[in-house]
């Protein structure tokens with residue numbers, strides 16, 4: 001009986017903790033303040049356990065974590081083009097996200113989970129289209 005009470009207490013506390021996690025909206029847009037084909041905002045700092053909701057505000061976009069640009073141990077994610085995606089980010093670090101169809105047009109964003117004050121050196125080491133690289137460099141300026 002006592003064991004059940006403890007389990008219930010743990011569950012209640014767990015749920016209460018989850019209630020403090022935030023959900024952040026990111027719009028996927030044909031045109032935003034920064035120009036054509038953007039995530040808005042394009043830079044986001046969140047707490048571990050927070051959720052990012054990619055909103056299909058305009059059609060034809062998706063959100064996909066980029067191989068080699070997410071923290072070690074983090075789970076890759078991808079949405080279908082035109083679909084919403086909610087992803088909960090538990091692993092601290094810097095995440096590079098792209099829209100697959102518009103990667104070459106620079107449709108990328110940076111998400112920082114936790115307190116990281118710099119991107120790892122390998123973050124921009126891979127093959128990145130020039131427009132995407134330009135935007136990533138600008139986004140990393142927020143760190």
Ligand SMILES: [Cu+2]
Nearest residue numbers: 061099102107
């Ligand atoms: Cu797109």
